Amino acid sequence: MTDRTDSTLLGPADLVGNGVNGDDPDAGGKFGVFGGRYVPEALIPALDEVAAEYDKARNDPAFVGEFDHLLRTYAGRPTTLTEVPRFAERAGGARIVLKREDLTHTGAHKINNVLGQALLTKRLGKTRVIAETGAGQHGVATATAAALMGLECVIYMGAVDCERQALNVARMKLLGATVVPVANGSQTLKDAINEAFRDWVANVDHTHYLFGTIAGPHPFPEIVRDFARVIGVEARRQILELTGRLPDAVAAAVGGGSNAIGLFHAFIGDEGVRLHGYEAGGRGAGEGEHALTLTRGSVGVLHGARTYVLQDEEGQTIESHSISAGLDYPGVGPEHAWLKDIGRATYHGVTDAEAMEAFALLARTEGIIPAIESSHALAGALTLGRELGPEATILVNLSGRGDKDMGTAMKYFNL
Amino acid sequence: MTTLQTVFAKAKADDRAALIGYLPAGFPTKEGAVAAAAAMVEAGCDVIEIGLPYSDPLMDGPTIQDAVHRSLTGGTRIADVMRTVEGVAGTGAATLVMTYWNPVDRYGADRFARDLANAGGVGTITPDLTPEEAGPWCEASAAAGIDTTFLVAPSSTEARIKAVAACCTGFVYAASLMGVTGARETVGEAARGLVERTRPHTGLPVCVGLGVGTGRQAAEVARYADGVIVGSAFIRRLLDAPDETSGLAAVRELAAELAVGVRA
Numbered sequence: 071m072t073d074r075t076d077s078t079l080l081g082p083a084d085l086v087g088n089g090v091n092g093d094d095p096d097a098g099g100k101f102g103v104f105g106g107r108y109v110p111e112a113l114i115p116a117l118d119e120v121a122a123e124y125d126k127a128r129n130d131p132a133f134v135g136e137f138d139h140l141l142r143t144y145a146g147r148p149t150t151l152t153e154v155p156r157f158a159e160r161a162g163g164a165r166i167v168l169k170r171e172d173l174t175h176t177g178a179h180k181i182n183n184v185l186g187q188a189l190l191t192k193r194l195g196k197t198r199v200i201a202e203t204g205a206g207q208h209g210v211a212t213a214t215a216a217a218l219m220g221l222e223c224v225i226y227m228g229a230v231d232c233e234r235q236a237l238n239v240a241r242m243k244l245l246g247a248t249v250v251p252v253a254n255g256s257q258t259l260k261d262a263i264n265e266a267f268r269d270w271v272a273n274v275d276h277t278h279y280l281f282g283t284i285a286g287p288h289p290f291p292e293i294v295r296d297f298a299r300v301i302g303v304e305a306r307r308q309i310l311e312l313t314g315r316l317p318d319a320v321a322a323a324v325g326g327g328s329n330a331i332g333l334f335h336a337f338i339g340d341e342g343v344r345l346h347g348y349e350a351g352g353r354g355a356g357e358g359e360h361a362l363t364l365t366r367g368s369v370g371v372l373h374g375a376r377t378y379v380l381q382d383e384e385g386q387t388i389e390s391h392s393i394s395a396g397l398d399y400p401g402v403g404p405e406h407a408w409l410k411d412i413g414r415a416t417y418h419g420v421t422d423a424e425a426m427e428a429f430a431l432l433a434r435t436e437g438i439i440p441a442i443e444s445s446h447a448l449a450g451a452l453t454l455g456r457e458l459g460p461e462a463t464i465l466v467n468l469s470g471r472g473d474k475d476m477g478t479a480m481k482y483f484n485l
Numbered sequence: 486m487t488t489l490q491t492v493f494a495k496a497k498a499d500d501r502a503a504l505i506g507y508l509p510a511g512f513p514t515k516e517g518a519v520a521a522a523a524a525m526v527e528a529g530c531d532v533i534e535i536g537l538p539y540s541d542p543l544m545d546g547p548t549i550q551d552a553v554h555r556s557l558t559g560g561t562r563i564a565d566v567m568r569t570v571e572g573v574a575g576t577g578a579a580t581l582v583m584t585y586w587n588p589v590d591r592y593g594a595d596r597f598a599r600d601l602a603n604a605g606g607v608g609t610i611t612p613d614l615t616p617e618e619a620g621p622w623c624e625a626s627a628a629a630g631i632d633t634t635f636l637v638a639p640s641s642t643e644a645r646i647k648a649v650a651a652c653c654t655g656f657v658y659a660a661s662l663m664g665v666t667g668a669r670e671t672v673g674e675a676a677r678g679l680v681e682r683t684r685p686h687t688g689l690p691v692c693v694g695l696g697v698g699t700g701r702q703a704a705e706v707a708r709y710a711d712g713v714i715v716g717s718a719f720i721r722r723l724l725d726a727p728d729e730t731s732g733l734a735a736v737r738e739l740a741a742e743l744a745v746g747v748r749a
């Protein structure tokens with residue numbers, strides 16, 4: 071495959087991607103009919119600039135080397151796999167193996183993309199980064215990278231999310247970022263993205279929009295995916311070492327879709343490996359009660375890309391709900407829309423209650439407190455295990471740790 | 486029904502710029518929007534853009550966001566937008582719809598173009614539709630006999646300006662600055678340069694919007710552009726007015742001031 075040695079996580083081909091799986095977007099940024107750019111013309115030159123610089127960077131061994139170095143010496147990669155047999159008892163005896171993104175610096179998979187884009191920001195000669203955040207993990211990761219690289223940092227966060235993820239707001243501030251609570255619309259991730267775009271169009275000469283998931287206009291879905299790919303590249307190698315074969319299924323939570331694509335991508339070419347994404351089923355199937363974008367949404371345009379969207383019959387976005395801020399988003403990355411439509415990946419809903427049960431179960435049985443986002447994938451893996459049977463191995467992306475969610479957990483479980 | 490071509494020909498004959506006013510449908514109320522637009526036309530607006538309120542207006546600043554939010558909370562639907570267009574077109578102004586792409590996409594491009602034409606609308610402005618994605622909309626609009634207008638920005642390269650202008654049929658919308666909608670103290674320096682860079686790529690009128698809110702600014706822009714577009718400043722008047730009557734008076738007063746500006 072690649073000319074990787076033990077001291078490097080990423081060979082040049084791992085970032086270059088270049089159709090390794092025949093699934094890079096086309097020149098217009100499309101995955102099939104999904105993706106593209108639906109943005110004000112004013113932003114097109116900036117998107118072109120980012121795309122062109124990324125193209126140079128990913129073909130530049132110095133850039134790939136620097137990214138790799140940061141992943142190892144700063145983010146703490148490679149992250150380990152952990153098999154969780156006590157948890158898996160509830161999955162009909164199937165083997166469940168976790169990819170421990172919760173053990174990265176700052177505690178979630180978001181750091182991978184952020185370090186890559188922060189390096190790209192420097193190559194672009196920009197001095198300021200802005201970002202949206204839902205759970206606050208992307209905001210914390212961005213503030214962290216900005217501190218590390220001496221960049222000015224402004225984070226947009228829905229006012230509702232600022233409240234439910236107060237700990238992360240404090241972390242961002244301590245790291246030197248300015249946190250702007252967004253009080254319009256649903257006051258969650260969707261509105262934070264709107265506000266970040268408004269900032270970007272006005273400050274684009276010196277600002278990079280460090281987008282946090284694989285949604286948004288081209289080239290963000292491709293760039294964020296490539297920087298998150300390391301999750302699956304590592305995990306594939308590790309699970310082969312651990313079990314001697316590829317897993318029967320890989321599973322991940324889907325908000326915008328970055329941790330899921332990060333894990334899935336290295337397995338897309340492995341036909342025998344099923345790809346399962348878990349969206350937030352929230353309180354129920356009614357309008358405004360969930361964030362089931364792929365499973366219940368329809369095709370439309372949101373935040374610059376054609377994808378599945380929660381919308382009414384006139385194209386107005388329907389507000390999503392999830393107990394987890396990171397999954398509370400009425401859109402999703404176009405590559406997932408494409409994987410769904412070609413039948414390569416399958417997406418399911420997991421309710422707030424199911425996720426919280428898996429959250430507590432992992433804590434009690436394995437001594438690991440997961441992020442509530444990741445708990446959706448854990449809950450999904452329990453069901454999947456019962457379906458696939460005791461011979462099956464399921465690889466789950468434990469995308470983040472649950473420290474940030476203790477406020478929610480205290481309320482939910484009356485702790 | 487007044488077409489954009491008639492409006493610009495007449496303005497040119499009068500040696501002045503056209504005045505284009507923007508209001509979202511359903512703001513301040515469904516009927517109030519038609520009344521406000523009628524006042525704007527009476528006081529000198531040649532063209533009215535009716536905004537289709539959308540839940541995620543990422544190109545708009547706080548003033549338009551506020552108005553759109555009120556409109557959506559008031560239950561404005563696409564049928565109301567079409568009725569508003571019908572009412573405004575009845576005043577004799579050329580009437581356009583300004584809309585983000587997703588509502589049109591969802592409604593169906595052909596159906597939207599047809600319904601708009603039937604309501605007496607003469608075109609659209611689509612701020613988040615780029616030439617790469619505009620094909621189906623241009624076809625639907627041509628079939629329905631309505632004009633298309635797209636935006637160029639100070640950041641646009643020559644190649645982009647050329648591509649955008651090639652998709653326009655009504656006029657080319659030159660965004661005066663890098664930023665969202667909203668009145669500013671001064672009109673962006675970049676506006677004049679952008680208009681000059683656009684001219685070689687089109688025979689269509691080039692109009693300037695974003696940040697224009699006073700008669701003095703309108704006069705400045707009218708020196709180099711074919712049309713002056715004002716939105717947030719009208720909405721501000723309506724938002725700040727204690728009641729509908731004084732809101733209408735304030736809107737009429739601003740339109741009159743701007744109408745003097747475009748003739749300066």
Ligand SMILES: Cc1ncc(COP(=O)(O)O)c(C=O)c1O
Pocket residue numbers: 178179204205206207208282283284323324325326327328329330395396397441443444469470471
């Ligand atoms: C731990 C964790 N997992 C998952 C997500 C969801 O995002 P994505 O779907 O892009 O991975 C988030 C987002 O904040 C997160 O913090």
